[in-house]
Amino acid sequence: MKKFLLSVCALLSMVGAQAQDVVTHAVARDFNVNQAQIIQTSGDKKYYNTTDVSAIDLDQATGCITVNLGTGTDVFNGSVSGIVFTKKLSNAQGVQIIDAQGWLESAFVKFADYAGATTYHVYVKGGKYADFTRIDDQLIRSYGTYNRADAMGLKAGEYALKVVPVIDDTEVEAGANVVSGLVVRNYNRDGYAHHQATAGIGAYNNDGTLKSDARVLYVSKANAKTVTLEMQVGSNKYETRTGIQSIIQAYEKGVETRPLAIRIIGLLKMDDMPTLGSSSIGLQVKGKGQNMNLTIEGVGSDATFHGFGVLVRACRYVELRNLGVMMHEEDGISFDTDNEHVWGHNLDIFYGRNHGGDKAKGDGSFDVKGTFYCTVSDNHFWDSGKCNLNSNDDEVDYVTYRHNWYDHSDSRHPRVRKSKHLHVYNNYFDGNAKYGVGATTGSCIFVEKNYFRNCKYPMLISKQGSDIHNGVGSAADTKGTFSSEDGGIIKAYDNFMTGQKSFEPYVAGHTTYSKHFDAYVVENRGDQVPAEVVTLQGGTGYNNFDTDADFYTYTPTDTQDVPAVVTGWYGAGRCEHGDFQYTFNNATEDANYDVILDLSNKLEAYISSLVKIYGDMGAVTADPDPTPDPTPDPEPQEGNIICTFDGSPSNSMFTVSSTTAYGDGKITYDGTYLKKGVKLDSKGAICFTPQKDYNMILVLATAKSGRDVKLNDVKTTVSGTENTAGAYYELQPIALTSGTTYTILKGSAESLVMMIKLVEVNP
Template sequence: MLLQLGSGDVKYYNTADLAEVNIDKATGTVSVTPLAGDWNDEFKQNVTAIRFAKAPETGADAEISNKGVNITEAKGWLESVYAKWVPLEDASTYRVYIKGGKYSDYTRIDRELVRNYGSYGRVDMVGLPAGVYSLKVVPVIGGAEDESMASEAKEMAVKAYDRSGFAHFNNSGVGAYKDNGELKHDARVIYVTAETAKTVKCLVKQSDKDGEGTEFTGLQAIINAYQKGVETRPLAVRLIGTIRDSDMDALGSSAEGLQIKGKNNTIPMNITIEGIGDDATTWGFGFLLRNAVSVELRNFANMLCMDDCISIDTDNKYCWVHHLDLFYGNAGGDSDQAKGDGTVDIKNDSQYITVAYNRFHDSGKSSLCGMKSESGPNYIDYHHNWFDHSDSRHPRVRTMTVHVWNNYYDGCSKYGVGATTSSSVFVERNFFRHSLAPMMSSLQGTDAKGDGTFSGENGGIIKSFGNLYAEKGTADKYNVITHAMSATDFDCYEASSRDEKVPSTFKALVGGGTYDNFDTNPALMYDYTPLEASEVPAVVTGFYGAGRLNHGDFVWDLNYSGADTDYSVNTQLKAALESYKSTLVGIFE
């Protein structure tokens, strides 16, 4: 629920947390009472509008037909379906079959996708184009399938991943999958668990005369083999359960962790690293991408990385980072590295990168975008991310051309988007809830006020359109300074329409940089359909929104008293991450 106030402020409430909303027409009073808590908001004659956004989607339940196996939960998600069931006492294992799409009859799925969690069994089938699917779970009793005890989950609706963004612009099929969601021709699949990260094997061609390829053992060794630039067959790496740094065969980067490095920035690697289910986690290491073309990371959590969770470091192209849960890294040596260094950093001439539908859990520095050595505009976009009480850099942009749209800034304590070094940033239809300094250009506007700057560098230009600011604090830094307020000392150029061009007369106060109007040039811009800002929180926090499937197996509520302005390390969260363990027992044999 949104209350538009006469002051121009907006108050945002989750109706699920409210006991009642009373409207007294006689006195013009609106009062809001929570289900829990000792607060009560009352507004007298200053509410100009009340609006309700859609509730977060929860996903449609399957039609379950149980015989022997008791299926307790089943749904379709994004290019996948899943089901959970209560183990049968007499069953030694289970075989699961899928029907729908290209599977006209029930077809057995890979056994690695059928897992044992002790108190329940679970299956996840991935690589499914949008459509309607069914699963059949068949127990194996006495060494044979018992069809009389099989149960089905039907009418599971599968949606496609949102392939908006620069990673998909004039480019088809990022990673190992086609744009319709199914594996590319000749794609190989490897399953990686804590037990197999050192021993998993794959053939990777090292020369044109290498036949089917040379066998490599261990996840890092397999990915290293792609550096030759000879192998053209796509690779889907499917992570199951928790993979810790100590489980790995090696880590290609001693500073970051798993290195994905191509030969150069013109040869596609076509690699997808994806989590299976809602508990896939990498723990104790991050990812370093260099010369990586056509690489996708999706549906897993990263906890306590060495430095950056994801470092898209040098000459990368067409990379897509989406539906990740990103948590603290290990503390660094600098004062601003208590929560780790960067969460998703993009730099050194990386281009056509999309960061979408990720949840940043109390990150310190969410995303650095650009260094000072980039040779071009580099085209990066961030959309439908949930910045859940993260502190700063959402993103912090140097030199690059960046589109920031439909993100949920949820109690960000330091600043939102920062533009420096002649960058051009289009900030469109985002929802800022109690977030300090939503937009800043270096050394001007809000950044030039009071206690100093977020950057001593030359400024960039931000074009703003359709953003919504809710629950603004009392400090003036919760309000943006538009070009209409000051033609020279502003935070952003506030456009009256999405396709309005920023005149070249509006320049960065320090450095004189101008906006390049990339977003109004169809030759440079991808097709997309943005939501109204008021709809963003429900979509981003919903079933198909930011983070892993079902928001993952590890959930931490950051909405404690004072959280919106607190940028210290949450010691309880840090301790929970350090002691985190998956409940996965193993794969049903």
């Protein structure tokens, strides 16, 4: 059967969806019988009792799966990603299983109360767990009419969960039950956040397991103000911090890098929280440029921030996932200022507070400002007004927007300024009253394989095409949608549109549409935009970044499958699509950009059904079977050494003085983008002691005029080479002696040291 499943998966990687499925004989999930589970590409599942199935046939040519039953046949035309057979519960007298499913790097089981039980122990088996391994008690909760347990940090695979009732501190094995066949998938890590990253983003490895030595902190309304955790605040200094905001604030000292997963349980409202770091947004996550290895994630389907959002600033390797955000004061999520390698995904983002005008639905839902190497993916935006601002005239670049569900959201999907490397793909634009992607201020955007359903203007370029032909007011209106900003340029490939008011592609040689166009549409992904194609206002051409050899590797979803995948079981938003549901009336809401009062009232009145958490909310836990990071960030002391200074030294051999500041150099060296470097002014200094003889190569940013430095008070006299495209100046090698302590200071003029390379003399 495993070979059959693998053959199905391999075949379906080559065969797309064909004709419509014909499914009329599937039954409900039943844990008391053996069942075949058909998993569709959307993540949805169909179940068949094995006693009813005579055969399951695979057509190798088409990928068609036929389920043959005594009562007829069901046909899946190229829409199946896997088949799993699940055994019935072995213990009819044990804990009653209500539901159990695998999701993204997690699996859950819902079960009824067991007579006399005071608590429960839940075990997981599969993946890295060869035997049943107990999960943290905090992951087991009561919702009054049922209990639920979530196993987290799972790599892709098939899992089993075992529920054991506990009476008088003793496990009742006779009451235990095991549910199997739970299919877990990995989160999709395609996108710029992981491009050139040296490890997984956040507290997790790229395979979904916790990083080695990761700590796990559980936060609910019961302990958000009182939870404690030891945090590093100096080179050899540690403090016990109290409250979630104070714990996170310790990262501002710039030295705490131990992986930490903060797991949110249930509903957190403003009154439940300590004083928050951002008065306008809420919970502030702020670092000092170090790799923070921090994940803030929800447990299950109901983790929610109500009345506040999250501000991420000066962070690297930070992840937000599986959370709901509603009725926030300003932005829901804001990646704001000096962030790199950050990732926000599988979030449900609802209305913010009504402040009237263009903030009637709150301010930005998920804005990205001052950020590089970022992915915004798999999020569900519920009737947002201003969805995704990309740059408020600040520097933002290397950002991916993919597999988001823009569910009746109005505009800014995203609204882009300046960014030269912006990838928007596989998003579901679902009834958008104003516009989809907006390009301004010299930006370059690749818009690929998106599905636009009743999106008024799928793509707009400021001051040309649909933006001034139809965008605001009458046909004679020339103001445009984007405050008369210069245009940015869009390359579009293989997008599907239906129900749009206007889309004007570029037409070579045409009097109007060679100037007034919404995008340059290509027939093949690798086609480049010609140099003569430029925006009407600003004269911006497309840089063809998407065809460069160093563009990241990714696997896009076929365009016609985007709605099913994005809205499917493993799709956008929280686990199980969250605990808050609202159905939009397309007939009235596709074109409506006003607040839906009924939705707003329901969000304001939202309450949690969580009754009890079985575990100790004062405890800090660790992974019972930690997995080393498969892609660690080494600090070699032998062989060649490279140290960058993108907010802090990347190698522990090097130290900077306490008075040293960092400055924006923004260079690209050997395909790697580095934003910050050490500012060698009157206060700046870099010290190190090599343990071997090396030749040292200094890489300086051209953003400052300095082209030499002082090495142990002697001004360097070697020449260098300027790389204009990379914006750096590289000095010729300087000989260093083993065991000697070196101090690098300001030379003839202030400089920015972006990188130091030590090349071993006698390797």
